[in-house]
Amino acid sequence: MERIDQLREVLTRKKIGGVFISNPTNRNYLSGFTGSTAVLFVTQKSAIFLTDARYLEQAKREVRGFELREVKTAADYYKIISNAVRQSEVKVVGVEAKTMLLSQYESIKKHLPAVKIVREKGLVEELREIKTEEECGRIRTAVKVAERAFDKTLPGIKPGISEMEVAALLEYNMRVLGAEGNAFPTIVASGKRGSMPHGVASEKKLQKGELIVIDFGAIYKGYCSDLTRTIGLGIISRLNRDCYRVVYEAQQKAISSIKSGVSLSVPDKKARNYLKKNKMDKFFSHGLGHGIGMDIHENPSIGNKTKGYFKTGMVITVEPGVYYTGNFGIRIENDVIVKKNGCEILGADQRKLLVL
Ligand SMILES: [Mn+2]
Known part of the structure; x- marks a missing residue:
């Protein structure tokens, strides 16, 4: 129709x-x-x-x-x-x-x-809220463009360069690879700045031993992608590695609960409960995700109190994170398309903490 x-x-x-x-x-x-x-x-x-x-x-x-x-x-x-x-x-x-x-x-x-x-x-x-196959295709491409740009940017990420330079390289690469623009101002939050969930790239220079939260997205034919990658520079502490693993597992728990007919509040609860078991839920200070499409934030929002149910064709982000003020932050974000019996995950699996 x-x-x-x-x-x-x-x-x-x-x-x-x-x-x-x-x-x-x-x-x-x-x-x-x-x-x-x-x-x-x-x-x-x-x-x-x-x-x-x-x-x-x-x-x-x-x-x-x-x-x-x-x-x-x-x-x-x-x-x-x-x-x-x-x-x-x-x-x-x-x-x-x-x-x-x-x-x-x-x-x-x-x-x-x-x-x-x-x-x-x-x-x-x-x-x-409900995307057609054509709209899903555009979002898939927007994810691919962002991800390819990220991979192309990785060799340029090293100690001494600023967060703004990382953002500039990444945004340049997205444009060259076919993005009409950024879906939103790129977030690059390294070390202590990582505890700000929306820490837009600053003049701060990257240092060895830091985790870096990079949240970025491309627009392709009017549709947005939204990904967050947390990577390490140099030698990463045992504590940071353990926290990363828990956040990744929380994301997986959430994703595996998503399918048509399930309450919109379920995946947030799954992720939050898992973080709670690991005494990390207090540091997960935002909702699990949101719809994406022509806008970077659209319906439905995905929190532990959200009313309503998943429907086939919804496209949402799944982005658990933990934020330790004055210390570090971790967030892992993929986009998913809701299907009848599960969901299609867009973007690469983040099981392994990437350390440069
Ligand atoms: Mn997001």
């Missing part, structure tokens, strides 16, 4: 006559438009794509399934939408409460006084 028809089913179910889509990712998902300024307005009868002269040519090339309308002034948006509301006899219009600008919300309320505006939190996000 076309995405727009899936959205219309959701609208029917929620008794919403029309929906105003301004979130760039949702807009792209529904229309194919990759530019930065446009609005979609969808009812049961119409699907309108509104943009200005700067994006008209691009929209003509990319957009499918929508009536293209050029707007010259901000007021034009609402004139066109008001007409569609009248023609489709829409009484309730949904807006994207998580990302819509407050100024847009005020405008739409002002220009559509006769309709009820309802704040929706995930009409399109809900559709995006």
Whole structure:
């Protein structure tokens, strides 16, 4: 079924006559438009794509399934939408409460006084949770590109170079190998900085004996990958090696519990319980993972209190980690595609701590 028809089913179910889509990712998902300024307005009868002269040519090339309308002034948006509301006899219009600008919300309320505006939190996000085979293929390639770039970067990682240089090399290699960009600012957190789960690469220089947490991802044809590798430099202590093994085993426990129909909270609990047995759960300070797709963080989130169930076609990260403030950090992250009887693991197995 076309995405727009899936959205219309959701609208029917929620008794919403029309929906105003301004979130760039949702807009792209529904229309194919990759530019930065446009609005979609969808009812049961119409699907309108509104943009200005700067994006008209691009929209003509990319957009499918929508009536293209050029707007010259901000007021034009609402004139066109008001007409569609009248023609489709829409009484309730949904807006994207998580990302819509407050100024847009005020405008739409002002220009559509006769309709009820309802704040929706995930009409399109809900559709995006389940990936088609084509989308899975793009994510698989995004993982491969990131992983190849990582392998190509390894020989350049040595004592004395900075975290920022590592990030720069890795990002360069991803681009050369076919990435449209980084999925997010690359994290390189070495030694003590490793205890910050989101320690973006700094000027700190790498030293022998340190663990280095590198979290990176590529965008391929609009889809993201998200991997974390923890590697060692020089001689790595027994304690660090033991902790690494436990985190790896926690990741494996989590992954082996994932399949369609299982509660979304199960894999986090599996990983957390295993860390607990090893007295390390207190240092696992975030949820186990999150959905990936056109956005680097999307539905579903994977924590020990998350409601809902795994469904075939969800793509999520599995990334247990431990963070010892002032000392070191370890995180191991792979992406998985949820299947009927298990899951497909993307990215190489991390059983062995790689020491350079
Ligand atoms: Mn992640």
